[in-house]
Each structure stands twice: as C-alpha cells, then as structure tokens.
Amino acid sequence: AQRVTQPEKLLSVFKGAPVELKCNYSYSGSPELFWYVQYSRQRLQLLLRHISRESIKGFTADLNKGETSFHLKKPFAQEEDSAMYYCALRTGRRALTFGSGTRLQVQP
C-alpha cells in the first residue's frame, strides 16, 4: 500500500535561514506528488506539484525516485511561511494519501 512519511512534526527556523521539509513515500508504481499548505485559520491549498516543476512563493521540490523523496525547499524563509505543510501522493485513484504534516515555524 502507498504511504507518505513526514518525519518532522515541527521545524523551527529563523527568518532568512534555509528550509527543507522532508517527505518520503512508498509506492511501487509511478507516483504523482504534491505539497499542500494550511495557513492559520485558512483552508488547505495546493502549493506545488512535481509534474509542474514550478517554484511557488520561493518553494521548490524535486522528485527523487531513487530515494523515493519529495523534499520541499526554500533558500530564505519568511515569517509568512509559517504554516502546516502536508506532502501528498496520488497513485492512480484520484484521492490523495497525505503525510502526517510538518509545522513550519519561522521566527523573526
């Protein structure tokens, strides 16, 4: 069965520091991977997807099939990046399998 692991429940960094939110997945086929973000008192929203290879709000994520990882990175964290981040996997069905989430706290 598919599984998504986010090993860190909380990641605390200072403003301007680099950020890396880890995500590992297990799936034998060809996965579709996403990062969703939930800001305080807001609904969950899509941040980026691996097939687009885009950079959103300075965040990037590269799919590494050899390491089965999809880590989210940003070179310089901003206070407004503080939020809950979820890595998610779609494996053919349209529903998503989510990781347990990482809370990013960016301190001034």
Added chain:
Amino acid sequence: DAEITQSPRHKITETGRQVTLACHQTWNHNNMFWYRQDLGHGLRLIHYSYGVQDTNKGEVSDGYSVSRSNTEDLPLTLESAASSQTSVYFCASSDLGLAGETQYFGPGTRLTVL
C-alpha cells in the same frame, strides 16, 4: 465565484446520535472527497465519489456513509457518533485541468462528540 462550502463549521453532539455534515461545491466537479484531520495522522480519506450515484470507501470509512444524488453535494453521515470521531472534517472536490488534477478543499467542520 465558484467555491466549496461546508456546514456546519462547528458541531457538538453526543455519543450515539446521527450527525450529517454537508459539503456543497459550485464548480460542477465530478470528483468529491471526505477526509478527517487528526493530530499525528494528517488527513485520512473517509469516502469519495467520482460522480452521481457513485460512492467508494476510503481508508477510514467505518462508521461513516455518504450519498451522491447530484453533482454539487456529498453529505457525510455518522450513523452513531463515537468519541473517536471527534475530528476536523474536510471536504474536497477536483477537476482535471491543463496542469493535471487539483483538489480544492472546503474550510472544514470541527466535530466534537461528547
């Protein structure tokens, strides 16, 4: 503007009662989903639907049911609420666009079962 809404936003109920959470979307999306969000577990899939009259069980479907009589609505029913069902419930719908399929989430319903 098209959107996805959930009601109620907050609900307190007692063990054993039947509860229905509403989800309504105005995008005309065929695909709709219910997830529950719990600390340490992230979001887990309860039920999903790919169209009218279609419903499917997800990872944590025990104690829940859904019905899809039209495109816009996918109500979630807790047949006999249990304290273990205290959670935040999110509804989502999805479409297939140029960049692939994107799920759009509702604002959530916080359910407390006493």
